[in-house]
Amino acid sequence: MSNKPDIYYVPESSHWPAVGAAGLFFFFLGLIMWLHHHPVAEYIFYVGALILAYMMFGWFGDVIRESQSGLYDKRMDKSFRISMMWFIFSEVMFFGAFFGALFYTRVLSVPWLAGAGHQEFTHMLLWPNFTAHWPLLLNPDQSQFLGPKAAMGVWGIATFNTIVLLTSGVTITLAHWALKKGERNKLLIWQGLTVLLGIIFLISQGHEYYHAYTELDMRLNSGIYSTTFFMLTGFHGAHVTIGTIMLMVTWFRCKKGHFTNENHFAFEAVSWYWHFVDIVWLLLFIFVYWL
Amino acid sequence: MSDAVMDSHDHDHHHGPAHKGFKRWLFTTNHKDIGTMYLIFALVMLFVGGAFALVIRAELFMPGLQIVSPDYFNQMTTMHGLVMVFMVIMPAMTGLANWQIPLMIGAPDMALPRLNNWSFWILPIALALIGSTLFIDGPGPNFGWTFYAPLSTTYGPPSTDYMIFAIHLLGLSSIMGSINIIVTIFNLRAPGMTLMKMPIFVWTWLITAFLIIAVMPVLAGAVTMMLMDRHFGTAFFEAGGGGDPVMFQHIFWFFGHPEVYILILPAFGVISEVIPTFSSKKIFGYRFMVYATASIAILSFVVWAHHMFTTGIPLAAELFFMYTTMLIAVPTGIKVFNWVGTMWRGALRFEPPMLFAVAFVILFTIGGFSGLMLSIVPADYQYQDTYFVVAHFHYVLVPGALFGIMTAVYYWLPKWSGKMYSHKLANWHFWLTVISLNLTFFPMHFLGLAGMPRRIPDYALQFTNFNAVATVGAFMFGLSQLVFVWLIISTVRSGKPTTPEVWESSHGLEWTLPSPPPYHTFETPPHVE
Structure with a gap:
């Protein structure tokens, strides 16, 4: 070439x-x-x-x-790389909108509804019995938005999923190293493990949602806490799904020998995407589950 | 260098399009074809969006409900805004980028030609979705182009969902188009074309593309939240569930303010190309033009709440957003100063592109000044939601963004088509347009200061005279654009052949190519000194 x-x-x-x-x-x-x-x-x-x-x-x-x-040629490879980076940037901004909504409601609008920051009249005239807290279990209007029984726990499924995704970040890096050294079998094993970890994450998130709906009465329509919870984790889960599919495709392409140790843009693009999904999860773990 | 250009056509590459007829346009990967499609789409939509505006103006010719129902009036203001922003100005600017950027930086095409075609063909799809709302049962979107919650959530008609997905598609189109532009500029510049040698038009588009990629996803997030609130019971914009309708405005304007720079920055770029040519000088303060553009773009992320001074945001926030907004006047002032500085002691030639460019500088500055007035918090308490705001943003969008596009067409049409237009016809178009647009929009300042609210189909009697003048101006403006269409058609069909340079003291790589340029250009990159 x-x-x-x-x-x-x-x-x-x-x-x-x-x-x-x-x-x-x-x-x-x-x-x-x-x-x-x-x-x-x-x-x-x-x-x-x-x-x-x-x-x-x-x-x-x-x-x-x-x-x-x-x-x-080399320039085409560079075109692909630059465009993938900017595509991931656009995804960052998309998640940014939802994180923005989370921070805005937690830090500003929920306390305002309870009278903080010179909003006494908002409080008195709308829902005088409302008190601000987070996770918000008792919504201002409980008749329209019945709050969940309890908040989603952090040290159970969420922690397990954090470990799963962080491990997958390691396995995909090991796969990349194997690819660079030209060790096909190792590459296929590490890449296969990454796919597996992605699937485990998705199954366990499905289990978490089931737990939320059946045991916590936490639904999409249970107020702003569950709104931000489901929308942020849901879009993240959708990205994990897409990422897992892309990982599978690259696994088959690895098997077919499409990638050389120098020329493997598609593999790297998928791993960038996977790391991006990983970082979003860490932010979710900190701001949605933990703090 | 033109020898090098000629040489590049001795390859085994075909010379023209791969297909003929409709297939050529549907399956094309050629930046010139795609640019042409963008521009024609925008021109057609200018008349569609313009027709909506004329319905509004016809209704406002006299007080009282004359022609349309208030609900239909609201649909017209909504559709007029959405069409003009997303389907006229943005596609036209992208069309200019498609035609010009590869020619100006010496690239063989856009970096991702297939993606480029997809970006365009998503537009008619989005148009089909949003346009259908005017013909199906029930009202179309009727809450203004800013689609504030709860008007668009709790009270939005079913057709709102068409608008939501149309916005998703328009976002997809412009994000892909912008990624393409950024990659092309970073990766396909000819050897020697360093970043600080790039034409200002390319610079402004580079920064615009960055803005688009940064904020269109945020708009996608906003409409997604709307969709979820409408159909799945989420509480983003519902205070009863702990959300906040004002949050919609925050998210919307976090997109919306950079968006206005997305509309105007490429126009700045066009003006910065045209004024030096017709002043027979180099641009004054090239570096400062680049830095000013970048400063405007960065500042545009921290001014959004100046659209929301009357929503009850904290005083400290109002002060912050007032000062940041005023700060934008500095880089904008630098730009206006440099345009004037370029003309200073230049050998000025007032050919049609220059006429539009000079009108741009003067009339856009009026829009800039009224913007400065609006940025003052206590004054904005008076101006908010009056016709003064309408006057302000029409002065930056019509003699600003739209004139930028028209300037570009007058400047580069001879290059694209290889034919020169009738200067007489162009002068007619220019003077009719300038007079009628001032007739339309200038009285709106007075109406707004006197207290006439925007987005109403009826008004108090004392506003009659100025409204009548504005309506007459609007119809004149609309008809004047037929001259523009006729000029374009007659030029392409039977204009006089022109030279590669087209203009005296034109500068830049595009003028080294024949007029019209061959189907494929710069397959072997030129060398730039």
């Missing part, structure tokens, strides 16, 4: 973006109609999801084939 002239690869044309746009259209249209209880909504949604899956297979397939046939 290095003996090729310095020509940046520009594909002639591609139908995948158009397929992707059509997929997105049906996906979101189906979702909206589903929310509005339309009888055929789910089918439209599934069609959209299938088109999107088809697009991803085809598009990524094209990119992998181009990469394998040596069409990409």
